[in-house]
Amino acid sequence: xxxxxxxxxxxxxxxxxxxxxxxxxxxxxxxxxxxxxxxxxxxxxxxxxxxxxxxxxxxxxxxxxxxxxxxxxxxxxxxxxxxxxxxxxxxxxxxxxxxxxxxxxxxxxxxxxxxxxxxxxxxxxxxxxxxxxxxxxxxxxxxxxxxxxxxxxxxxxxxxxx
Amino acid sequence: xxxxxxxxxxxxxxxxxxxxxxxxxxxxxxxxxxxxxxxxxxxxxxxxxxxxxxxxxxxxxxxxxxxxxxxxxxxxxxxxxxxxxxxxxxxxxxxxxxxxxxxxxxxxxxxxxxxxxxxxxxxxxxxxxxxxxxxxxxxxxxxxxxxxxxxxxxxxxxxxxxxxxxxxxxxxxxxxxxxxxxxxxxxxxxxxxxxxxxxxxxxxxxxxxxxxxxxxxxxxxxxxxxxxxxxxxxxxxxxxxxxxxxxxxxxxxxxxxxxxxxxxxxxxxxxxxxxxxxxxxxxxxxxxxxxxxxxxxxxxxxx
Numbered sequence: 001x002x003x004x005x006x007x008x009x010x011x012x013x014x015x016x017x018x019x020x021x022x023x024x025x026x027x028x029x030x031x032x033x034x035x036x037x038x039x040x041x042x043x044x045x046x047x048x049x050x051x052x053x054x055x056x057x058x059x060x061x062x063x064x065x066x067x068x069x070x071x072x073x074x075x076x077x078x079x080x081x082x083x084x085x086x087x088x089x090x091x092x093x094x095x096x097x098x099x100x101x102x103x104x105x106x107x108x109x110x111x112x113x114x115x116x117x118x119x120x121x122x123x124x125x126x127x128x129x130x131x132x133x134x135x136x137x138x139x140x141x142x143x144x145x146x147x148x149x150x151x152x153x154x155x156x157x158x159x160x161x162x
Numbered sequence: 163x164x165x166x167x168x169x170x171x172x173x174x175x176x177x178x179x180x181x182x183x184x185x186x187x188x189x190x191x192x193x194x195x196x197x198x199x200x201x202x203x204x205x206x207x208x209x210x211x212x213x214x215x216x217x218x219x220x221x222x223x224x225x226x227x228x229x230x231x232x233x234x235x236x237x238x239x240x241x242x243x244x245x246x247x248x249x250x251x252x253x254x255x256x257x258x259x260x261x262x263x264x265x266x267x268x269x270x271x272x273x274x275x276x277x278x279x280x281x282x283x284x285x286x287x288x289x290x291x292x293x294x295x296x297x298x299x300x301x302x303x304x305x306x307x308x309x310x311x312x313x314x315x316x317x318x319x320x321x322x323x324x325x326x327x328x329x330x331x332x333x334x335x336x337x338x339x340x341x342x343x344x345x346x347x348x349x350x351x352x353x354x355x356x357x358x359x360x361x362x363x364x365x366x367x368x369x370x371x372x373x374x375x376x377x378x379x380x381x382x383x384x385x386x387x388x389x390x391x392x393x394x395x396x397x398x399x400x401x402x403x404x405x406x407x408x409x410x411x412x413x414x415x416x417x418x419x420x421x422x423x424x425x426x427x428x429x430x431x432x433x434x435x436x437x438x439x440x441x442x443x444x445x446x447x448x449x450x451x452x453x454x455x456x457x458x459x460x461x462x463x464x465x
């Protein structure tokens with residue numbers, strides 16, 4: 001089947017899609033967007049987290065046909081051009097990236113959290129990231145990165161959040 | 163593989179009737195795992211995410227009608243659409259159960275109808291639906307019917323739906339008293355219940371409702387425990403006095419709930435552990451529910 005979807009603001013089309021394949025497969029293998037990672041394929045790890053119509057979901061659990069005509073934002077679309085979103089910059093600055101495999105999913109989850117709640121409690125941060133597994137960092141640096149991003153976003157453009 | 167994507171309930175029921183071999187697909191949190199791991203290759207998928215009639219909920223008299231396509235995130239209120247945050251307050255037991263499902267990503271996708279369709283003995287909504295005496299609304303081209311939740315689960319991952327039927331809604335009696343839910347797992351997120359328990363106290367109808375998850379081939383009620391507790395509450399005038407629960411009642415209730423379970427040993431836990439855990443969960447949730455009931459009485463007294 002043919003799948004047409006708006007991905008990161010641009011219309012993407014894929015032909016000869018097997019209807020049972022996942023949105024994750026379509027994004028990575030048919031649309032040339034390998035940012036979302038394929039790890040568990042069962043919704044356990046969150047490394048394929050993308051926005052589907054504005055809501056974070058595991059792309060591995062969305063059937064390709066269900067994504068037809070929908071709006072999708074992947075990690076590649078969090079910031080325009082070559083820029084980094086403050087959440088992405090905070091992950092780098094806080095040392096929250098090691099092997100990097102979980103990072104795209106964590107970025108989307110953290111981006112969504114801070115869009116809904118600019119100053120989340122510690123418990124809210126942990127809950128928002130509960131669906132994303134990281135096997136390198138022990139999570140502490142990731143939590144630091146989310147706090148740093150929240151502070152910088154609160155300080156506004158140009159603010160250093162210090 | 164065919165991909166059927168009806169855009170109305172009428173189209174969906176017609177497709178269901180014409181393709182009884184098609185697997186209904188909503189949030190995909192169960193079905194897509196089976197497809198990804200090649201455990202299942204259905205001849206067709208029946209996508210229900212474009213059927214508007216399955217979304218949303220409304221309260222009608224003493225019943226809350228929850229559309230089959232309502233997600234766990236809508237049940238908890240964490241991601242309510244269209245100012246529907248009230249659903250979590252209206253059905254607190256279901257909100258508590260939904261809150262224990264998977265992760266935010268899973269709760270954003272998974273639906274109450276899908277939970278019932280999969281009919282896993284570990285389905286998190288099921289104990290609460292059993293305890294509250296809910297009904298499942300099923301529809302086909304032949305018409306609509308309501309299946310009492312007690313008759314819905316027929317075996318491990320089996321339910322009472324006919325091959326041409328779809329789940330359209332769940333009808334939940336609006337709570338008249340406290341509801342509690344508790345679930346045991348190895349962490350808070352991404353956990354399939356080792357054991358789960360729900361309790362509903364209805365002071366108006368003097369009814370006690372229970373539901374056990376992950377400790378029998380299907381989700382089950384603990385009917386003897388319900389009778390025991392309802393008898394104790396009525397006999398000692400506790401519904402009216404809202405006095406403290408005798409320790410012995412709490413303990414016996416836990417034991418009766420445990421006795422109603424018929425668990426097995428599996429990778430998540432042993433039968434013995436589940437039996438013990440259920441006694442603890444039942445006593446504990448009863449304590450919480452009774453605390454809520456007493457607090458509500460004090461509040462009403464002050465008002």
